[in-house]
Amino acid sequence: MERIFNLFSRFPEIEEDAKTAFASKLQLIELDRGDLVERAGEVCDHLYLVAEGSLRSFYFKDNKDITVSFALEGEFTTSMYSFISRQPGYENIEAMESSAVGKISYAELKELFETHPTLERAYRIILEQYYIALEELLIFTKFKSAKERYLSLMESRPKIIHKASVGQIASYLDMSIETLSRIRGKI
Amino acid sequence: MERIFNLFSRFPEIEEDAKTAFASKLQLIELDRGDLVERAGEVCDHLYLVAEGSLRSFYFKDNKDITVSFALEGEFTTSMYSFISRQPGYENIEAMESSAVGKISYAELKELFETHPTLERAYRIILEQYYIALEELLIFTKFKSAKERYLSLMESRPKIIHKASVGQIASYLDMSIETLSRIRGKI
DNA sequence: CTGATTATTTGATTTTTCTCAAGGAGTATT
DNA sequence: AATACTCCTTGAGAAAAATCAAATAATCAG
Numbered sequence: 001m002e003r004i005f006n007l008f009s010r011f012p013e014i015e016e017d018a019k020t021a022f023a024s025k026l027q028l029i030e031l032d033r034g035d036l037v038e039r040a041g042e043v044c045d046h047l048y049l050v051a052e053g054s055l056r057s058f059y060f061k062d063n064k065d066i067t068v069s070f071a072l073e074g075e076f077t078t079s080m081y082s083f084i085s086r087q088p089g090y091e092n093i094e095a096m097e098s099s100a101v102g103k104i105s106y107a108e109l110k111e112l113f114e115t116h117p118t119l120e121r122a123y124r125i126i127l128e129q130y131y132i133a134l135e136e137l138l139i140f141t142k143f144k145s146a147k148e149r150y151l152s153l154m155e156s157r158p159k160i161i162h163k164a165s166v167g168q169i170a171s172y173l174d175m176s177i178e179t180l181s182r183i184r185g186k187i
Numbered sequence: 188m189e190r191i192f193n194l195f196s197r198f199p200e201i202e203e204d205a206k207t208a209f210a211s212k213l214q215l216i217e218l219d220r221g222d223l224v225e226r227a228g229e230v231c232d233h234l235y236l237v238a239e240g241s242l243r244s245f246y247f248k249d250n251k252d253i254t255v256s257f258a259l260e261g262e263f264t265t266s267m268y269s270f271i272s273r274q275p276g277y278e279n280i281e282a283m284e285s286s287a288v289g290k291i292s293y294a295e296l297k298e299l300f301e302t303h304p305t306l307e308r309a310y311r312i313i314l315e316q317y318y319i320a321l322e323e324l325l326i327f328t329k330f331k332s333a334k335e336r337y338l339s340l341m342e343s344r345p346k347i348i349h350k351a352s353v354g355q356i357a358s359y360l361d362m363s364i365e366t367l368s369r370i371r372g373k374i
Numbered sequence: 375c376t377g378a379t380t381a382t383t384t385g386a387t388t389t390t391t392c393t394c395a396a397g398g399a400g401t402a403t404t
Numbered sequence: 405a406a407t408a409c410t411c412c413t414t415g416a417g418a419a420a421a422a423t424c425a426a427a428t429a430a431t432c433a434g
Contacts, residue, residue: 084315132272138325362392
């Protein structure tokens with residue numbers, strides 16, 4: 001539970017009782033490698049907070065497994081489109097290794113927002129940060145060569161390089177497995 | 188002013204007095220084609236709401252003008268990264284035609300959030316929608332060929348095709364002017 | 375431990391799209 | 405109306421990365 005409270009350090013504006021209320025709604029789960037917490041085609045009803053380990057969002061396109069995002073310790077993840085819109089999502093979310101994760105439902109979160117505006121604010125700030133990150137990803141997809149994209153990932157989130165397979169990283173960086181393999185060979 | 192109030196129809200949860208407070212802070216400006224409302228290198232301090240006409244966000248990369256986004260009537264826009272992070276932004280925002288636009292400053296918006304939580308909620312919902320749109324854009328950039336990207340834009344936002352130049356659309360869709368021209372020739 | 379399955383690497387070829395180059399169409403300027 | 409501009413189109417060749425194919429390495433199940 002301290003692990004969860006540590007995550008709040010990024011949000012000093014959240015009041016103490018709001019933190020307590022949030023933590024009391026947060027359900028802690030333990031996952032093994034490969035366990036799915038969300039499935040494509042279902043409405044994603046939870047926001048996840050990685051306390052330990054890592055999660056990966058992915059979907060299938062023409063029978064190929066395509067990675068959408070990685071969430072490492074201290075990061076949030078969900079099938080954002082589905083979570084926001086309440087429509088069936090296209091992503092699966094799995095544990096990449098043994099992980100400890102906090103989850104909170106959409107309904108509980110909305111309820112907390114009613115009584116704790118500072119939590120809604122923190123959620124807003126997280127959304128803003130996710131938006132910025134996505135914008136950066138888009139520009140980076142647009143302008144960098146395959147090699148630059150890989151070097152940039154190595155620079156910004158080196159842990160991913162160690163935790164994910166070549167295929168998972170390749171689909172995340174939008175290149176073929178072969179291309180990534182060749183890039184890695186030449187560094 | 189009714190134009191602005193119409194824009195609220197998407198947000199039934201905003202209380203009447205919050206709408207009034209928001210509208211009273213909103214500064215209405217008239218723009219001519221080519222007028223800039225934001226400049227790269229400066230901190231973007233305003234959120235814009237297009238009442239009439241259209242705005243375009245763009246930046247320069249190797250002396251080429253790259254379109255980031257278009258905002259048509261009823262849509263919001265800003266240099267999101269800069270607006271959120273309070274750091275100098277990389278985008279310019281210009282009017283693509285004679286336009287009428289509402290603007291509100293970051294400080295005023297934050298102030299309104301203090302007294303009107305339903306406005307912060309509406310802002311959160313807008314952010315969520317922007318996030319989803321960006322996510323779609325990313326996937327679409329990733330998987331569609333140049334021709335599919337163009338057809339998809341024609342389908343989803345045909346007005347842009349008519350308002351923007353070939354060069355502006357090409358950079359937005361991440362292809363060369365020549366490629367777009369060839370695609371258009373073959374439809 | 376061993377065969378089987380899966381993941382990664384390496385090579386050859388093909389495809390998509392870009393770049394460079396030149397011509398044409400439309401608009402604005404004088 | 406002639407000149408200059410800018411924008412758009414078309415063609416030819418080049419480049420980046422994909423696909424197809426095969427070999428090697430790593431992991432897993434019995």
